[in-house]
Amino acid sequence: MLVPATASIGIRSASRTLRTPTWAAPRAPPPDSTSPTRGRSVAASAETARRMNARSRTVVNRTTARIPSDNVFMLELAALAVLSTSATALEEVVVTARRREERLVDVATSVSRRTPGELGRLDLTHHAESLNRVPGVFLQRGSGQESLLAIRSPVLTGAGACGAFLFLEDGFPLRPTGFCNVNELFETNTTQAAAIEVMRGPGSVVHGANAVHGVINVLTPSAADLAGMRLNAVFGADDFKSLGFALGDGRHAVHGLVRHDGGFRDDSEVTELKFNLAHDRELAGGELRWRAAATRLEQDTAGFIRGFDSYRDPVLRRSNPNPEAFRDAESLRMSTTWNRSDCANCDDEARLILRRSSMTFLQHFLLGKPLEKNAQTSAALGLARGRSLTREGWSWRAGVDVEWADTSLLEIQDGPTLEGSAFARSIRPAGRHYDYTVEVASIGGNASIEYRSDAWLWRTAVRADAIAYSYDNLMRDGNTAEDGIPCPGGCLYSRPADRNDSFSRLTPRVEVIRHVSKSQHVYAVLAEGFRPPEITELYRLQRNQSAVDLGAERMRSAEFGWRFAFGESPSPSLRGTLAVFRARKSDVILRDANGFNVIGGRTRHEGIEYELGWQALPRLRIDLGGTLARHRYDFSRAIEGGETIAAGLDIDTAPPQIHRLALSVQPHERIDLELDTRRVSAYYADAANLRQHPAQTALGARGRWRLTIDLALTLEVDNLTDRLHADRADFAQGDWRYFPARRRSAYLGLDWRSR
Structure with a gap:
């Protein structure tokens, strides 16, 4: 079962147990300072963690468009805090929010960590299964492995949507700066990951560009964690089948899976292959981690179904209006990390990654249905050094x-446009629309200074980034057809002449943490995040726009948080986190009514997030998590598609409330069961706030039966009540569009391990 970060005991990191350098520690351990294994054996720690395992899911009341001022939950929480007569220390949790392992209570930001727990996996069919259990996250599934993401934000779409989030694997970005893809999480093996960490709000100074609304870090298992042999097979609805394996000797390991999903809609099957290598060893007074990952995706894509409430039609929801659509993608990564371990007062690190990815897909959502091919080859190197200062309690890190990347994009249409009006067809010619390469070079430096005492932690940090693009157009400049023939009034696709662009940004961060007691910790943080324009926003222009002058989007954020624990362990206890945030984003890049890429948008974001875990009985655990937030436009302007944005209106596809509830019970020492529910409130489907998609509640159940010490049977049932839901709904081009959700589906699995 998934373990909320506020409820984990003795958790090890993906690579090794927590090591707190002497230079970073106070003179004496703070009241809740506990080694992950101090005072108990590793086996005992694992058993305690097993008993506390649980996933975060959701329940809630019907939403309104703004945050309630008299929330009953807040009153109950305050009452619990006042009435509690005894407290227990917050359990030790290790996170990597600043690219190195540290206790959660020493991190001044909202971080949730999800681990496989008793069910043995983070997700079965899609990474949405794990991410949608995190407060502040709303991941809408598309067709197959596609998705659209929100982290303390509305669901973002368009060329630069992915640029607002930073996707990492073991702390390394999956893609180079400027070349993200909104679906790139399918290039990671989340199913077999050791953990997934979600950092909400602007990233720390080690992250740099793109960590605007949040960071998702997929942590791979250590070689020691994969010692022995494991096999896993799952079969389920719609011809779903998956086979996973892992093999290791403690220093070397290999794991992977092959997965096929026949899809519940016509012509929507997906086949995935994921393969990982790991090697861990001691080298030159430090710890060396070497990782390699390869993925391949072959997907037949199903498009939107159209018409109001069409997702409720049992026949229409299984149809596919775009049977010709597909997406093929490959990725390859090789990385190594070295951390010094022979110096108690040092924090030295060296990191290197080599990446290659390519993708080919049919843009079935565009008139003419052009084909896109994109690829990138890139490398990144990172060095860091930390030391204590002469004054006790003070330390610094820099x-x-x-990063260097060579990227390319080709868009080509193999025949005339057959859809739309006569004018729409005339400006979308056959042949190449875009064909260019862009070389990317970037450098970023960061420095921080901190002070630690028994009760306080102060940290001030700053980062400077410089990014350069060198664009080379491989076809005719301008907006003619490929052969130079002009379209009436100019073709839709416009190609700027060769050019160079550069961007720079200074991002500060100030954090303070107060260790009130061994069971209560409060923090405050002021931070800024930014993203440079994506390559496609600069060089994939339309209509008569021949060049752009775009700057970096930036967001300033303030957050206050409280981590707490009440009750005497191991009797019933309550643990949780509460965070309040407010953010302002400016220089938002958008496409105006003329089809031009421009800057000048502004948005506002504020809300509350909570995450609670209550061990009601020795074999019964209740977990709650949720978000109450509002995301609004802070400017007025006519935009593409005939819509008009007005300041003060809610941004479309931004549910003001999302809540989760999970009940985990162990009726027998060999059986673990979980029942969870998630409710997403109604949200606006258009910028004018004239159309709403209704609230939805989904119920799921999971179970694991350990037949022997090495063999277990698993069962997962999604959409237990067989409701007709939509994974995504929006109103565009004068009509409703939906990605229907799968109906009730069951999956039966068998796990075997040789020790």
Whole structure:
């Protein structure tokens, strides 16, 4: 079962147990300072963690468009805090929010960590299964492995949507700066990951560009964690089948899976292959981690179904208006990380990654249905050094990151446009629309200074980034057809002439943490995040726009948080986190009514997030998590598609409330069961706030039966009540569009392990 970060005991990191350098520690351990294994054996720690395992899911009341001022939950929480007569220390949790392992109570930001727990996996069919259990996250599934993401934000779409989030694997970005893809999480093996960490709000100074609304870090298992042999097979609805394996000797390991989903809609099957290598060893007074990952996706894509409430039609929801659509993608990564371990007063690190990815897909959502091919080859190097200062309790850390990438994009249409009006067809010619390469070079430096005492932690940090693009157009400049023939009034696709662009940004961060007691910790943080324009926003222009002058989007954020624990362990206890945030984003890049890429948008974001875990009985656990937030436009302007944005209106596809509830019970020492529910409130489907998609509640159940010490049977049932839901709904081009959700589906699995 998934373990909320506020409820984990003795959790090890993906690579090794927590090591707190002497230079970073106070003179004496703070009241809740506990080694992950101090005072108990590793086996005992694992058993305690097993008994506390649980996933975060959701329940809630019907939403309104703004945050309630008299929330009953807040009153109950305050009452619990006042009435509690005894407290227990917050359990030790290790996170990597600043690219190195540290206790959660020493991190001044909202971080949720999800681990496989008793069910043995983070997700079965899609990464949405794990991410949608995190407060502040709303991941809408598309067709197959596609998705659209929100982290303390509305669901973002368009060329730059992915640029607002930073996707990592073991702390390394999956893609180079400027070349993200909104679906790139399918290039990671989340199913067999050791953990997934979600950092909400602007990233720390080690992250740099793109960590605007949040960071998702997929942590791979250590070689020691994969010692022995494991096999896993799952079969389920719609011809779903998956086979996973892992093999290791403690220093070397290999794991992977092959997965096929026949899809519940016509012509929507997906086949995935994921393969990972790991090697861990001691080298030159430090710990060396070497990782390699390869993925391949072959997907037949199903498009939107159209018409109001069409997702409720049992026949229409299984149809596919775009049977010709597909997406093929490959990725390859190789990385190594070295951390010094022979110096108690040092924090030295060296990191290197080599990446390659390519993708080909049919843009079935565009008139003419052009084909896109994109690819990138890139490398990144990072160095960091930390030391204590002469004054006790003070320390500093500094680092530098450099990155190089060679990227390319080709868009080509193999025949005339047959859809739309005569004018729409005339401006979308056959042949190449875009064909260019862009070389990317970036450098970023960061520095921080902190002070630690028994009760306080102060940290001030700053990062400077410089990013350069060198664009080379491989076809005719301008907006003619490929052969130079002009379209009436100009073709839709416009190609700027060769050019160079550069962007730079300074991002500060100030954090303070107060260790009130061994069971209560409060923090405050002021931070800024930014993203440079994506390559496609600069060089994939339309209509008569021949060049752009775009700057970096930036967001300033303030957050206050409280981590707490009440009750005497191991008797019934309550643990949780509460965070309040407010953010302002400016220089938002958008496409105006003329089809031009421009800057000048502004948005506002504020809300409350909570995460609670209550061990009601020795074999019964209740977990709650949720978000109450509002995301609004802070400017007025006519935009593409005939819509008009007005300041003060809610941004479309931004549910003001999302809540989760999970009940985990162990009726027998060999049986673990979980029942969870998630409710997403109604949200606006258009910028004018004239149309709403209704609230939805989904119920799921999971179970694991350990037949022997090495063999277990698993069962997962999604959409237990067989409701007709939509994974995504929006109103565009004068009509409703939906991605229907799968109806009740069951999956039966068998896990075997040789020790």
